Amino acid sequence: MPFQASTSVTMDASARVRRKTYMLALAAGLAGLMFGLDTGVIAGALGFIREEFATNDRTTEWIVSSLMLAAAFGSVFAVFIADKWGRKGTLLIAGMLFLLGTALCALAGSVTAMIVGRACLGLGVGLAAFAAPLYIAEIASKDRRGGMIASYQLMITIGILLAYTSDSLLTPGGHWRIMFGVLAIPTVLFMMATLLLPYSPRWLLTKGRREEARTVLMTLRESAEDADEELSRIDAQLGREESAGAALLISSPSFRRTFTLGIALQMLQQFSGINVLMYYAPIVLSHMGLTPSASVWCTTAIGLVNTLATLVAVGLMDRWGRRILLSLSTFFSAVAMLGFGTLLWTGSQSMLASTIAIGFLILFIASFALGQGPLPWIVGSEIQPLRGRTFAVSCSTLSSWIANWLISNVFLSSMAVIGDYGVFWCLAGFNMLFFIVGRLFVPETKGCTLEEIADRINSGVRLRDAGQH
Template sequence: MSDVGVVESVPRVSLNGRSALVATLAAVAGLMFGLDLGVISGALKFIGIEFQVNDFGKECIVSGMMVGAALGALFGGRLSYILGRKKLLIISALLFISGSALCALAPSVPVLIAGRVVLGLAIGVASFTAPLYISEIAHQQHRGALISVYQLMITVGILVAFISDAILAYSGSWRWMLGIVGVPGVLFLIGVLFLPDSPRWLVLRGRHDEAFDVLHGLRGNDTHARDEIVEIRDQLAQADGGYTLFKRNPNFRRAVYLGVALQAIQQFTGINVVMYYAPHIFEMAGFGTSAALWGTVIVGLVNVLSTFIAIGYVDRWGRRPMLIAGFIMMALGMFTVGILLYFGTGNSDLARYAAVAMLLCFIVGFAFSAGPLVWILCSEVQPMKGRDFGIGCSTFTNWGTNMIVGLTFLSLLTTLGSAQTFWLYALLNLIFIFVTMKFVPETRGVSLEQIERNLMAGKPLNRIGL
């Protein structure tokens, strides 16, 4: 019997409205994440004019956020274990608010970079905590879709940032561009105060009655809540956790390495080349400044709409097929943009719009595959006792590789050339197809506890979801 048949034989469980609401509130962290990612693309040109910043200085401004995010992810795991997921989301909201204010009021480049680092801390903490929290409150049959809402919020944030950049660009108001993050930060802070703690974290801390109450509210069923509590407690019978488990257990190390590889892959697809430098890319293709900014808005809109593909089908089609299809589309998009840049778009409207079309092809491929699915998989494959440590390592990797991408893109354009830079990312996406086929598991419809049992039993990584 195939694994697809096994999944389909499981009775379908309706999505509880409370679970959906709680997951959506937690996913608002992604909205602020997206605002921070997107807003810098429109502001960078005006910051460069006001402070007379060269390309390296611009790369430092872009990458300052990634430094903070890497640090936030590095310490997020331990803080999440001690304080809980909810308290850490509150901390991230406070950091978002203070970081956006510091950026908006920055009198110099060093202060601006410091503000970006604070925002990065907020993003690092939120990007670690929100998917983890959602995975722990969601039912297994809806886990992929609910975690994908987090990625959807990121894309919505990016789109809002691109639109505000395009509107504010007429006046060059880069401070307003950067300060806009503070508004949803306040709303997020208020929303998080009403979230319950993660039931799995409550069991981890020995607060079983509270965990049952939370699960009962999320599932609306005593039996389902009690069964989940029993499964969680069985998994926690393992003595070691975190770094100790990493040192002693080679099966856990496999899960950590897989999470690290997946996050590195997500960044080296080249997505943030497009998100951070989209106006620059459009100008290379021959568009004027205003057209480039509104073209960037189109990129953001396509990014949002394509994420709905993941939400609708990730728990039907599965993780692996969608990843492979996404990498094929991304490779095709990057390769074709490289060809068009190599031969030059000149005064040809057809060539310019073909470049836009293939850039959007890349965005669609990312938005329904590596964008949401990497966060889903990283929250699924880590065992309970080592989940904070494992997801902390993978999220740290995300921001470390993100920083490398942000720091090197303009330099790669100068040294390799624009076409060759896009071909490099196309080649990487082709390589990622084979990595997915060899190592990535299909976890559709499988409980976190079953995935853990398969992992710890020594099954090959690409079969721990069977």
């Protein structure tokens, strides 16, 4: 009986901690929902904006890409905001920018006003994209961390799907301003949820607030012993790392390796072609002969596949591991982009060709969501040492948004120069490059604590061998 009682108490504690941690991750993950809503809404609204303001291809590209350029700046500001006010404070400021940007876009009377509104949304997205995965990585236990960070990517896909669905329903009436305006509702919910979040225990320790950090960890771990053991590991890492941020980049060869890999993963994710479909899917599908209405609904179907496949990734991330999912994802993404580009090259617009083309796009989206979508955020947060984590994640997020901006800013112009098929063949090449980089450098971090990963990397082992063997 005493053994059974002890087991019952342990199971109750485990269930309590699991519920608490998932609730906090869900609240922080709402930043991903806002990310998806604010980036996805433009796909359905773009045609009406082009018509109302009579924009050419270059102006249209700037309307789309202004969000990404501002997000790049947001990721830079996030370093200083997250260091001074924590991950929670960064998310709150992001929410305020979301509200301001939503209002400006919904009420825009000119291209300039629209670009300013999109830039405000971009600053918010840049802050949120930096802070949310970092926060989740720092509160999650090692056996749930992968799935919980992947849930942030799931929230992004749900946001994109909701934006596409809203666009599809509002398209018949041409209500593009309402497409932006309705985003105010989830923005307010996001800000309310963020107010309930505790501060990250690791951030609290860097500020010398040990008792607060212990209090937070006591609610997130199954026992006081587990909380104290984790505090000791974090203290030990802080004690070994005298430098921080850019100074650590100069002094530590190990940090230079993880810093470079984090940037490479984020840039290759953007060059996969995902944002070509997120922003320009209706235009791309029109090249296969689909009507504007059919293109918008096909875009919504692509968003649904994205969400479902990401849900699968959340379930598999801590079972199968990071490396195998990334390999499968990048390989089949390359196949899908190569196949779609080849269909465009044939010039066929038959029903059969259009059906196969949509099949290739669905294969790409499903493959991307399985690995390329969540893994740069997961691995990029896991491999960085504590004192360099804020700086490294900010720089990799910055590189992600620069690559995102570059792709979205030249896509229409590139199709005019090298053809639509040429663009997709290039994207297939980038996906294959991502496959190679993943096999050579990405470690298997499943089941490892953040401190264990940092210790192995600091010992000089190859990056690929820094996780599980």
